[in-house]
Amino acid sequence: MNDIRRTILWVIFAFSLVMLWDKWQVHNGHKATFFPAPQTQTAGSGAPAASQELPAAVPDAPQDAAAALTQVDTPTAPDAPTAPRERVTVSNDVLRLTFDSEGGSLIKSELLRYTEHQGDTEPLVLMDDSASHVYLAQTGLIGGNFPTHKTVMHVVPGARALADGDNEVQLRLESPDLGGIKLVKTFTLKRGAYDIGVRHEVVNTGSAPVSPQLYLQLVRDGNEPAGTTPFYSTFTGPAVYTDEKKYQKLTFKDIKAGKVDIPAESTTGYIAMVQHYFTSAWLLPEGMRRALRVDAADIGASAPDCCYRVQAIAPLGEIAPGQTKAVEARLFTGPQLEKTLEALAPGLELVKDYGWLTILAKPLYWLLDKIHSLLGNWGWSIVGLVLLLKIAFYWLNAKAYSSMAKMKALNPRIQDMRTRLKDKPQQMQQEMMRIYREEKVNPLGGCLPIMIQIPVFIALYWVLLSTVEMRQAPWIGWIHDLSTKDPYFILPLLMTLSTLLQTALNPAPPDPMQAKMMWIMPLMFSVMFFMFPAGLVLYWLTNNLLSIAQQWLINTRMGVPPQFNLPKFR
Numbered sequence: 001m002n003d004i005r006r007t008i009l010w011v012i013f014a015f016s017l018v019m020l021w022d023k024w025q026v027h028n029g030h031k032a033t034f035f036p037a038p039q040t041q042t043a044g045s046g047a048p049a050a051s052q053e054l055p056a057a058v059p060d061a062p063q064d065a066a067a068a069l070t071q072v073d074t075p076t077a078p079d080a081p082t083a084p085r086e087r088v089t090v091s092n093d094v095l096r097l098t099f100d101s102e103g104g105s106l107i108k109s110e111l112l113r114y115t116e117h118q119g120d121t122e123p124l125v126l127m128d129d130s131a132s133h134v135y136l137a138q139t140g141l142i143g144g145n146f147p148t149h150k151t152v153m154h155v156v157p158g159a160r161a162l163a164d165g166d167n168e169v170q171l172r173l174e175s176p177d178l179g180g181i182k183l184v185k186t187f188t189l190k191r192g193a194y195d196i197g198v199r200h201e202v203v204n205t206g207s208a209p210v211s212p213q214l215y216l217q218l219v220r221d222g223n224e225p226a227g228t229t230p231f232y233s234t235f236t237g238p239a240v241y242t243d244e245k246k247y248q249k250l251t252f253k254d255i256k257a258g259k260v261d262i263p264a265e266s267t268t269g270y271i272a273m274v275q276h277y278f279t280s281a282w283l284l285p286e287g288m289r290r291a292l293r294v295d296a297a298d299i300g301a302s303a304p305d306c307c308y309r310v311q312a313i314a315p316l317g318e319i320a321p322g323q324t325k326a327v328e329a330r331l332f333t334g335p336q337l338e339k340t341l342e343a344l345a346p347g348l349e350l351v352k353d354y355g356w357l358t359i360l361a362k363p364l365y366w367l368l369d370k371i372h373s374l375l376g377n378w379g380w381s382i383v384g385l386v387l388l389l390k391i392a393f394y395w396l397n398a399k400a401y402s403s404m405a406k407m408k409a410l411n412p413r414i415q416d417m418r419t420r421l422k423d424k425p426q427q428m429q430q431e432m433m434r435i436y437r438e439e440k441v442n443p444l445g446g447c448l449p450i451m452i453q454i455p456v457f458i459a460l461y462w463v464l465l466s467t468v469e470m471r472q473a474p475w476i477g478w479i480h481d482l483s484t485k486d487p488y489f490i491l492p493l494l495m496t497l498s499t500l501l502q503t504a505l506n507p508a509p510p511d512p513m514q515a516k517m518m519w520i521m522p523l524m525f526s527v528m529f530f531m532f533p534a535g536l537v538l539y540w541l542t543n544n545l546l547s548i549a550q551q552w553l554i555n556t557r558m559g560v561p562p563q564f565n566l567p568k569f570r
Helices: 002-027 252-257 338-344 355-375 378-392 394-420 425-439 447-466 490-505 512-531 534-557
Strands: 087-091 095-100 105-115 123-129 134-142 154-156 168-174 181-190 195-204 213-220 237-242 246-249 270-275 278-283 290-296 308-315 324-335
Touching: 087 168, 087 181, 095 181, 095 324, 105 324, 123 278, 123 324, 134 181, 134 195, 134 278, 134 324, 213 270, 213 278, 237 252, 237 290, 237 308, 252 290, 252 308, 270 308, 324 338, 355 378, 355 447, 378 394, 378 447, 378 534, 394 425, 394 534, 447 534, 490 512, 490 534, 512 534
Parallel strands: none
Antiparallel strands: 087 095, 095 105, 105 123, 105 134, 123 134, 134 213, 154 168, 168 181, 181 195, 195 324, 213 308, 237 246, 237 270, 270 278, 278 324, 290 308
């Protein structure tokens, strides 16, 4: 019966891997491999025909140095003065932003507290408009010959950096009169904030009422961020959040194929561009009606997969001559700091994606953060969190290891019985069940306690993979960055050895093929950890060592001395 238990465990393990792979595919924006959900194709993700106020088209993104979407030129009024096009840099203590006076678009965001690689002196560039990377934030008006993100605006003189003692710095841009409208954009950067206040003032300078619509969009190429590895997958692409469908990730592949299913319009939520550790998002006031669109366009072989665009388009209603209508929006561009995101908008913290176990992952992150506030080191915080989880599951693990110890004590009798009755399988099974009944042993008693813990440790895996605080965080000695692989592969080697030690402590299955698989599978499982982030390997290694210690202790207390069952491959 012991080999039956082992077989069941391997079946459970294999099924768990299937489920994990399936959910991993969905988590990273791919179609589910084994349990696909139906997708609805929407033509361009446009607004419904019944909504007459919402626009039918929005001007495309600029086709400049990096070449974005197909350009639609914006007509300029004959008497409109032409302002010189210029680039303006504005900064607070955490951001350095570069704006193009053509449309007042954000064309570069630098995160002053982050670098691309450890030891770099230059800040990390998130948004950019270069020959190698296109990632922009743009706004404008449609519904007439109005100012768009292609209209050159006048930059109002003022401070460009946050001065000592000040809490904010502003950049103000004013468009020429176009179609009886003047658009004024004011960007406000506050001290310590990654969210930017963006005020749009729409002034009717004409003699007739106008009904413009404000659009906000994020435009990005389809390239993966620098440092992406094939050994573990993270999502890159647009995301939309609404109360109707909650958080939706949209893959570049599905966008290009027109296979996206987002609400056509909403009065809640946000639009975002997401990548590992960082994101950008447009936030409109809650309750403000907006249409939602996602699309893609190619401009030729020289710029493959450029670009993808997610939009929110809000009708402003009728504006009478001489009147001004203002809309307060926010643009976030920065790291996925969970507490910061939660404070900005409902559901914004979901861009830090924990996958299908968010309900478990969020309290685990909260606990990890509390431990870090005490220890001050993320590596030791991982060790402390795993230790607390082991304490929480101590009695559950004790029950599993006690069952295994009883099975190990009975193993010599089972082996002898199998040898005697090897030609009588039915009698052998009956005799085996009799022994288990007499000794009050449940051959499956060690399975359920372990299965209950699996979701918790999978959730912790996603917490460690998604947490930007781990990025470039040191632990001890040679581990200078918990988010990258161990440079000397010491932790993966120790984890492999600990996995093999766990296997050796368990009784060898009587079936020779199962005995070989019991050794081959841990080796195969350990190989991928050589390229995993050091923080994840540290978590698995700590869990292995604590499991070995608990198993050793329980076996000794039950009078079953630990024995090493080495493999026999001949």
